[in-house]
Amino acid sequence: MEVTTHSDGKHPHGGMLAVLRTLEEVARMPDFNQLELSEVFRMENWNAFQNVYGDDEDPFANNDRQVVNAAWATRLKESTNEIDCVTKTLEALLNVAYELQSRLESSQKQIIAANLSKGVKSLPDEILAKVFQIAVWWEEDVFFAYSIFARGTRQAVWLSQVSRRFREVALGTRGLWTTLTSFCSKRQLEAFISRVGPVERFHVSLHISHSSEDRAFFEVCRPTISRWATLTLKHDSQFGYGARYGGCNDRLEKLFSLFSEGGVQFPMLEELIILGDRSDPRFGGLLPAAIEAWAPNLHTLRCPYFLPSLPNPFPSISTLIISHPISLDHFSSPMRMLLDLLVKLPNLSSFELELDDAHRWGEYEMLPVTECSSITSFELRIRDMFMLEFLAEGSCIAELMKAARMPSLEKFCILINPVGLGYSESECMEWSRWTGVLSQALFPDHFLKSTRISSVHYKMLYDSSDYKLTDGESKIPLDAREVQIPLNRILHVPTMVLSSFIPILFTQDIDGEDGHTYINGRRLTELKLIGCENMTSAHLKRTVESLELLGAWDDIKWVVVQECEHLKFEDVIDVVGEQRLQTFC
Structure with missing residues (x-):
């Protein structure tokens, strides 16, 4: 760069540049970050x-209107x-x-x-391929979590377009191309299939529509049917609300008829997913009687916002995952449909149930006592639980828990996502009391007779990403509320796992059996506190004192504390004792 100078060799703006050089020298001072610049x-x-x-000399310091001297x-x-x-x-x-x-x-x-x-x-190609596979799996999980129908194929395509090396690795990673969806064009489907090896299994997603696209999809994908591992069906609610209207049943029947043409078999199909519409889930569908014949190894049935019906028992199903509102509507009784489904699954061992509207009135619907003798693991998730609106008698969840009998149950997990935490101290007290009433409904009298339950995991978690405390609620401290668990209803369970965003107190309901009655000598001996994000040592002390008050603390031999960020090791030792504390992390 050409620099203009005066005849004396000096830069014309030397003084200004000196300021710049001085600033740069100051910035290089080793203690610059320790300086208080506003003071300097x-x-x-x-x-x-x-x-x-x-x-x-300020002549205006006292707001005096005086004539100042010329020098000032x-x-x-x-x-x-x-x-x-x-x-x-x-x-x-x-x-x-x-x-x-x-x-x-x-x-x-x-x-x-x-x-x-x-x-x-x-990175070696084999490590890069694993990274690609994880990226695609993550996309598929996110898609499914948000009930988006087409499982991830975009990530694999994007990865293959980054660079020549990425494309070579992506095309050589056969597991990236195993997702086939009816939203793909014929050309895309053929490309995906060509990139998959002879033994990889496919994950298929199909939209249940009233069009000829289904047949075109099957014409391309028919050679792969014997290697389908999962099949996702998305029903569009605009085409009917289930058996009453015939839309869903009729469409499923036509769709499954395509599956069975020419004696097609699905020997590797392990999971069937039928996606409904959460915004309008008032429908179910009758699965074809031949489903067991063409999918003999199907063991998982997952139905978000869709209640299936079975004409015959389906003995190969061992895992059932249902998400649905259960309050009575004008179209059907979801609770009765659910119990009817459980009866048709004689070998069901794992049952996951996510419910909306569980606090609502069930109109005292008389549900039949339903024996589910094969279930060993039951996970119950209750969304949007309005505790202050919960009905102790006649609520959907209370009636369902009374009717469903699981004598072989070994593991019971409860997750409650409450909304509406109360706007005053009196409402918070009432809210806390209703947690105890809800707990009593979740552990009905017949639950006390179970002799095989080894653990109960009770979670009361507030999802701050979905709900925010209102101004009225936020003025009340979280520990003004508490979770009340009737001890006499879980005293025969050896291990109790607790996860809560508010303090936990053990109580005893007046309608239950004597809190000191054990079944075959079994009693609560292990207490685990996991993910109690707001628990302090004072909260822990209240929990222990509630057990002492009921005469059960001496039976507790082991205490585990994990992921409780406000609890310090020494504080936990002070409350529970060194001998009882088994794990702290």
Whole structure:
């Protein structure tokens, strides 16, 4: 760059550049970050200030309207001009500094990107392929979690377009291309199938529509049917609300008829997923009687917002996952349909049930006692639980738990997501009391007769990502509420696992059996506190005191504390004792 100088060899703006050099020297000072800049540059340190106000010469300090002497007025004008020049200089410096800062940050990002690229280049192809597979699996899980029908195929395509090496690795990773959806074009389907080896299993997603696209899809994918591992069907609620209207049943029958044409078999099909519509889930569907014949190894049935019906028992199903509102509506009784389904699954061992509207009135519907003798694991998730609106008698969840009998149950997990936590101290007290009433409904009298339950995991978790405390609720501390668990209803369970965002107290309901009655000598001996994010040592002490008050603390031999960020090791030792504390992390 050409630099203009005076005849004496000096730069014409040397003084200004000196300011720049001084600033840069200051920035390189080793203790720069420890300086209090506002103190260093306070007004009293400026010559412009001292020149005008240094000798307490301010004639306007006392708001006196007096004539000032000419020398002071001159100094004021000179200092004002100096500060104007300083301001302009600083503004120019700041603008250029911001521009330079942006450029430097851009270069830093390029260095980081280059290092990352170098890091990826250093990975062996087999490790890179595993990274790709994890990325695709993650996309599939996110899609399913949000009930989006088409499982992930985009990630695999994107990865194959990044670079020549990425494309070679992606095309050589056969597991990336095993998802086939009816939203793909014929060309895409053929490309995916060609990239999969001869033994990989496929994951198929199909939209249940009223079009000829289904047959076109099967024409391309028919050669792969024997290797389908999962099949996802998405029913569009606009085409009917189940058996009453015939839409869903009729469509399922036609769809399954395509499956069975020419004696097609699905020997590797392990999981059938039927997705409903959460915004309008008032339908079910009758699965074909021949389903067991063409899918003999089907063992998992997953139905978010869709209640299936079975014409015959389906003995191969061992896992059932249902998400649905259970309150009575104008179309059907979801609770009765659910119990009818359980009867048709004689070998069901794992049952996951996620419910909406569980607190609502079930209109005292008389549900038949239903024996589910093969279930050993039951996970119950109750969404959007309005505790203050819960009905102790006649609520959907209370009636369902009374009717469903699981004598072989070994593991019972309960997850409650409450909403509406109360706007006053009295409402918080009422809210806490209703947690005990709900617990009593979740552990009905016939539950007390179970002799095989080894553990109960009770979770009361507030999902802050979905719900925010209102202003009225936020004024009440969280520990003004509590979870009440009737001890006499779980005393025969050896291990109790608790996860809660508020304190936990053990109580005894007045309608239950004597709290000191054990079944075959079994009693609660292990207490686990896992993920109690707000629990303090004072909260833990209240929990222990509630057990002491009921005479059960002496039976507790082991205590486990995990992921409770406000609990310190020494505080836990003080409350539970060193001998009882089995794990702390």
